[in-house]
Amino acid sequence: MDRVTPPSADLRSEIVDPPRISLCFLPTPLHRLDRASEALGIDLWIKRDDMTGFALGGNKGRKLEYLMADVLASGADVVVSCGGIHSNFLRQLAAACAKCGVGCATAVMELPYEDAPSEGRRPHARGGNQILDRLFGMDIRLFPDNNWDTLFGHAEELALEYEAQGKRVYRMPLGGSSPLGAFAFWRAAQELPDDVEAIVFASSSGSTHIGLATYFFGSEVAVEGMACDPEPQITDDFADLSRRLHERMGLPALLAGDLRLDMTSVGPGYGLMSDEADEAVEWLARLEGIVLDPIYSGKAFAALLRRREEFAGKKTVFWHTGGVPTVFAV
Numbered sequence: 001m002d003r004v005t006p007p008s009a010d011l012r013s014e015i016v017d018p019p020r021i022s023l024c025f026l027p028t029p030l031h032r033l034d035r036a037s038e039a040l041g042i043d044l045w046i047k048r049d050d051m052t053g054f055a056l057g058g059n060k061g062r063k064l065e066y067l068m069a070d071v072l073a074s075g076a077d078v079v080v081s082c083g084g085i086h087s088n089f090l091r092q093l094a095a096a097c098a099k100c101g102v103g104c105a106t107a108v109m110e111l112p113y114e115d116a117p118s119e120g121r122r123p124h125a126r127g128g129n130q131i132l133d134r135l136f137g138m139d140i141r142l143f144p145d146n147n148w149d150t151l152f153g154h155a156e157e158l159a160l161e162y163e164a165q166g167k168r169v170y171r172m173p174l175g176g177s178s179p180l181g182a183f184a185f186w187r188a189a190q191e192l193p194d195d196v197e198a199i200v201f202a203s204s205s206g207s208t209h210i211g212l213a214t215y216f217f218g219s220e221v222a223v224e225g226m227a228c229d230p231e232p233q234i235t236d237d238f239a240d241l242s243r244r245l246h247e248r249m250g251l252p253a254l255l256a257g258d259l260r261l262d263m264t265s266v267g268p269g270y271g272l273m274s275d276e277a278d279e280a281v282e283w284l285a286r287l288e289g290i291v292l293d294p295i296y297s298g299k300a301f302a303a304l305l306r307r308r309e310e311f312a313g314k315k316t317v318f319w320h321t322g323g324v325p326t327v328f329a330v
Contacts (some may be wrong), residue, residue, distance in 0.1 A: 001060045009296065015249065017187065018180060019069040023060040023096060024233045025053040027191040029318070035287045036290045040308045043315045047192070050322040055095035056132065056297055058088050058322025062188055063207055064096045064179035067172065071102060076170035078103030078162050082155035084198075084271050085110045085142065086295065088323045089205075091129040092268035094136035102170075105139035105162060111271045113147055118269025123295070128329030142246060143162045148174075175205030179248040180239055185211025186251060196224040201299035201319035203230050203261060204270075207319065208247060213259055222314075223260060226300035229265045235259050265303040272294060273330065276302040293323030294330055 029048040037044045079097055083090050083304055085108045097104035111122055133140055141153050152174075160171045175181075185208045192199070197304040199216075203209040203225030213223045226320045227234065235256040246253035267274030271295045279301035281292045297320055304311070304318060 120268030181207035
């Protein structure tokens with residue numbers, strides 16, 4: 001694909017949002033971490049998407065404002081999706097469906113994988129988001145661990161089951177990572193001040209990463225995604241999402257080489273805890289009284305701690321993506 005010129009500041013203000021509903025309290029707080037800044041030699045700030053206020057918080061509520069508007073416009077009776085049993089997106093999806101009067105059904109595995117299962121410490125299957133999913137009324141179909149393609153197949157079977165009952169089904173992509181989901185984070189980037197020099201965040205299914213990277217494409221801002229998924233082709237998947245965002249909204253289409261993605265803090269694998277992340281979670285909790293989760297934000301913060309010299313003296317925003325319920329499953 002040919003390079004697409006980034007939109008001007010004027011065009012950014014002229015882009016018209018797709019339909020959305022209100023779920024979150026926005027903008028979320030942005031504040032300085034004074035003690036952490038002093039300890040690290042970084043001008044470190046935190047963007048509190050753990051405080052979006054919907055379904056115990058988390059950044060997924062942003063994309064669901066657009067996605068659920070699309071669900072309602074489609075006239076769907078039920079939303080069908082899939083993911084890991086501790087998915088933060090599925091927890092907030094179930095709550096959003098409850099609020100909108102739409103059914104929610106999911107195909108889940110405890111720990112889906114790309115090529116082969118990974119060994120390591122995993123959250124308890126019956127804690128955290130699992131409790132909330134049932135509280136919000138989700139129809140959960142649990143399958144034995146297998147690869148992602150197998151899980152996608154189970155989700156399609158579940159959708160067909162509902163259609164056979166005469167229900168109109170909305171097939172929700174994994175993690176809500178779609179052009180609408182990515183656009184939500186393009187808009188979210190506008191909540192940051194102009195003097196930000198670097199942004200650090202957990203990167204998994206792609207919409208957060210593509211939204212932020214697209215907004216700051218062509219600028220001097222370093223958009224640093226810290227991978228929580230070991231999939232080797234993940235940047236190609238992100239580039240495909242960017243292409244679809246471009247086709248829908250006219251925003252820049254990024255190539256895989258345009259994306260900064262640090263793969264060094266994935267740990268044993270997707271959905272598995274690591275000693276490095278545990279130490280990072282404890283470090284921030286004891287220094288600033290802020291709770292990260294061990295699967296996503298904890299791994300991203302661990303990468304920031306390890307690479308702190310690269311951010312020395314820079315105004316750096318750590319984007320807290322939420323996921324705190326998982327703390328109650330470890």
